[in-house]
Amino acid sequence: GQSLEQPSEVTAVEGAIVQINCTYQTSGFYGLSWYQQHDGGAPTFLSYNGLDGLEETGRFSSFLSRSDSYGYLLLQELQMKDSASYFCAVRAFYNQGGKLIFGQGTELSVKP
Amino acid sequence: DAGITQSPRYKITETGRQVTLMCHQTWSHSYMFWYRQDLGHGLRLIYYSAAADITDKGEVPDGYVVSRSKTENFPLTLESATRSQTSVYFCASSDTGTGRGAYEQYFGPGTRLTVT
Numbered sequence: 001g002q003s004l005e006q007p008s009e010v011t012a013v014e015g016a017i018v019q020i021n022c023t024y025q026t027s028g029f030y031g032l033s034w035y036q037q038h039d040g041g042a043p044t045f046l047s048y049n050g051l052d053g054l055e056e057t058g059r060f061s062s063f064l065s066r067s068d069s070y071g072y073l074l075l076q077e078l079q080m081k082d083s084a085s086y087f088c089a090v091r092a093f094y095n096q097g098g099k100l101i102f103g104q105g106t107e108l109s110v111k112p
Numbered sequence: 113d114a115g116i117t118q119s120p121r122y123k124i125t126e127t128g129r130q131v132t133l134m135c136h137q138t139w140s141h142s143y144m145f146w147y148r149q150d151l152g153h154g155l156r157l158i159y160y161s162a163a164a165d166i167t168d169k170g171e172v173p174d175g176y177v178v179s180r181s182k183t184e185n186f187p188l189t190l191e192s193a194t195r196s197q198t199s200v201y202f203c204a205s206s207d208t209g210t211g212r213g214a215y216e217q218y219f220g221p222g223t224r225l226t227v228t
Contacts (some may be wrong), residue, residue: 030214031214031215032224033215034218041221042219042220042221042222043155043202043204043217043219044219045216045217045218048212048215048216049149050215087154087155089215091213091214094132098158099143099145099160100215100217101157102154102155103154103157104153104154105154
């Protein structure tokens with residue numbers, strides 16, 4: 001089967017750093033993406049890792065270790081607006097376009 | 113309007129009724145997807161389409177039908193709605209499936225469907 005595991009909830013304070021982990025078990029693996037979803041809104045793309053290592057985009061960074069089937073999203077200098085759900089998603093299928101398998105999401109609460 | 117749109121945004125229907133949710137994108141993206149989102153289940157793929165007239169089942173296709181006669185439209189039909197199909201439905205699209213299109217999907221605003 002195909003599965004992605006991520007914590008259901010994370011709480012942090014404004015200005016802090018938080019890491020959201022994602023482990024995956026999939027039949028194929030071609031990359032790990034992260035999406036953000038605010039309450040009542042649509043998911044939006046945050047970052048992508050196709051190779052091992054760290055990708056940085058402003059306050060957000062994402063890491064991948066293919067040998068460990070593990071990745072994480074790192075959010076720095078947390079702001080109240082970062083309160084949202086964060087989904088990891090695996091591109092598990094070659095030549096099937098953007099077909100992704102999503103994790104169940106981590107709800108991040110940022111406290112003042 | 114440019115982008116990806118869904119209609120209706122909210123729908124209440126009765127058990128046994130047929131319901132069609134519409135999805136329209138203006139980017140001419142090859143790939144389109146339908147997901148349902150329920151509390152505690154994240155996003156589950158219902159159906160996807162690689163191009164006009166090419167569709168395939170996702171993780172939870174039972175009770176749903178799709179068609180794609182034009183690249184820009186991808187309607188989802190619930191043939192006989194059941195209470196278990198009460199959910200938020202998201203349509204998404206992505207480019208050709210190479211490069212950025214292989215991992216970045218653009219989501220519509222969603223349709224909140226309630227089946228009574």
